[in-house]
Amino acid sequence: MAEVSTTPQRHALSGLRVLDLTRILAGPWATQVLADMGAEVIKIERPGAGDDTRSWGPPNMIDDAGRDHGAAYFHAANRGKKSVAVDIAHPDGQRLVRALAAQADVVVENFKVGGLAKYGLDYASLSAIKPDLVYCSITGFGQTGPYADQAGYDFLVQGMGGMMSVTGQADGTPGAEPMKTGVALTDLLTGLYAVIGILSALRHRDATGQGQHVDMSLLDVQVATLANQATNFLATGTPPVRMGNAHPTIVPYQVFPTSDGHIILAVGNDGQFARFCETAGAPELARDPRFATNPGRVTHRETLIPLLERLIAGRRLDDWIAALNKAKVPAGPINDIGRVFADPHVQARGMRTAPRTPDGHHLAGVASPLKLSQTPAIPPTAAPMLGHDTFAVLSGLLAGQDLNLEQLLAQGVIAGPPEDDAAR
Structure with missing residues (x-):
């Protein structure tokens, strides 16, 4: 050496x-x-x-x-x-x-x-x-x-x-x-x-x-x-398909419309989902056996997502972001590149x-x-x-x-x- x-x-x-x-x-x-x-x-x-x-x-x-x-x-x-x-x-x-x-x-x-x-x-x-x-x-x-x-x-x-x-x-x-x-x-x-x-x-x-x-x-x-999408195929033999902004194996992990814009909700574990439901005023969703765990939420995606869409559409984007950040639930806006460079964190990082x-x-x-x-x-x-x-x-x-x-x-x-x- x-x-x-x-x-x-x-x-x-x-x-x-x-x-x-x-x-x-x-x-x-x-x-x-x-x-x-x-x-x-x-x-x-x-x-x-x-x-x-x-x-x-x-x-x-x-x-x-x-x-x-x-x-x-x-x-x-x-x-x-x-x-x-x-x-x-x-x-x-x-x-x-x-x-x-x-x-x-x-x-x-x-x-x-x-x-x-x-x-x-x-x-x-x-x-x-x-x-x-x-x-x-x-x-x-x-x-x-x-x-x-x-x-x-x-x-x-x-x-x-x-x-x-x-x-x-x-x-x-x-x-x-x-x-x-x-x-x-x-x-x-x-x-x-x-x-x-x-x-x-x-x-x-x-x-x-x-x-x-x-x-x-x-x-x-x-x-x-292709990362996880490739290994998903190798594990199952089934090619993944286009899902828009949704994630193939995590739910909810996608874009939702609010009353005045769109929000990214990136729930990565069951604890975050429970905190989201509490913040959204629907704690019962986190106790529902179909939705309590991520595998259940993936299986019942088609049932859960419309329920969440109705909840999220009733409040303003900034209200959601403030409430979810306080609850430590990953969420954020979809910035154009002008807003990216105006973001105080991007500026603080010297980008x-x-x-x-x-x-x-x-x-x-x-x-x-x-x-x-x-x-x-x-x-x-x-x-x-x-x-x-x-x-x-x-x-x-x-x-x-x-x-x-x-x-x-x-x-x-x-x-x-x-x-x-x-x-x-």
């Missing part, structure tokens, strides 16, 4: 260098988490275009001086990184990226299976240069299997992987159809699992000196994160932040949820302008390698930021 350092460090991943060859969301989400925790993340982007999401606006991010910093979508997954614009289709660009990989701890990419081999940037090529390299590939269907060569996208995989079969209103009710989640959850979960895989591989590298290939598949992650641009201005942003007492997340810096760090990174990390950056710039192999951005 590797010797544990006792040298204090401000951030958990300080000293770790990540070469980011990803775009869109799953890969950038993974590398952003690494950047949040202190890793140096060098994002390789195509000159003149960059990550696809740079053009996925409006809305755009406007700083506190009124200047436009491009699509908000790009900023959601790329804070804290450096942007180096290199054309990997050009042999000189490939040599630059290989030279950067030789000085990296981690490479993350989300090209199609085999797509980087023709550039000499696949795992086999780069691990030959640096045997202790941790190389993470993120694809729709993984490096093996009959679908490996197919492109995979979050929406597609939510459908193929079962998520949409259990999301949406039940058949026979208004608006019934399979639904995707409101954010690209499969991409985000794959990004998080990729971080776990990368950190696990780094632990192995530190102990043995050996790198490895981390193979992440959106479909694998979607299947894995809205102001990433700093290179010239000291600020954008609006969402903070990292990772809160470590000894090695906190870094103060956020804004997602970079395309090519902002090209010259600084290449001249710094590849000093002494006889690079003619001006010639490479003239040939279109590399690019810096647009003139108006460079002047900022």
Whole structure:
């Protein structure tokens, strides 16, 4: 086992260098988490275009001086990184990226299976240069299997992987159809699992000196994160169905209409149900043998829910929340995102932040949820302008390698930021 350092460090991943060859969301989400925790993340982007999401606006991010910093979508997954614009289709660009990989701890990419081999940037090529390299590939269907060569996208995989079969209103009710989640959850979960895989591989590298290939598949992650719905099927052989906001094995655990809005009632045990009934003025329901225990409530769901709907509909949302919070029964409103960021608890937890641009201005942003007492997340810096760090990174990390950056710039192999951005 590797010797544990006792040298204090401000951030958990300080000293770790990540070469980011990803775009869109799953890969950038993974590398952003690494950047949040202190890793140096060098994002390789195509000159003149960059990550696809740079053009996925409006809305755009406007700083506190009124200047436009491009699509908000790009900023959601790329804070804290450096942007180096290199054309990997050009042999000189490939040599630059290989030279950067030789000085990296981690490479993350989300090209199609085999797509980087023709550039000499696949795992086999780069691990030959640096045997202790941790190389993470993120694809729709993984490096093996009959679908490996197919492109995979979050929406597609939510459908193929079962998520949409259990999301949406039940058949026979208004608006019934399979639904995707409101954010690209499969991409985000794959990004998080990729971080776990990368950190696990780094632990192995530190102990043995050996790198490895981390193979992440959106479909694998979607299947894995079906969680209890998957094990319910494996236990019974019966596929779960869409139930709207209801829970398959806990009752009452769903949305109910009040007199002026909707409330989430999340009763997790029999004691909470008894306290709810007392608060609702119907203590007899908790004594009814059909409803006294959760298995009974699940069995008699169709009888119980209409009774609760009539009770809950007679009072105002805020009255219910105040009364149920006092009774220690989990309940809450359905906030839009504006109310989320206005919530005093969300504010107290610091979940809205102001990433700093290179010239000291600020954008609006969402903070990292990772809160470590000894090695906190870094103060956020804004997602970079395309090519902002090209010259600084290449001249710094590849000093002494006889690079003619001006010639490479003239040939279109590399690019810096647009003139108006460079002047900022």
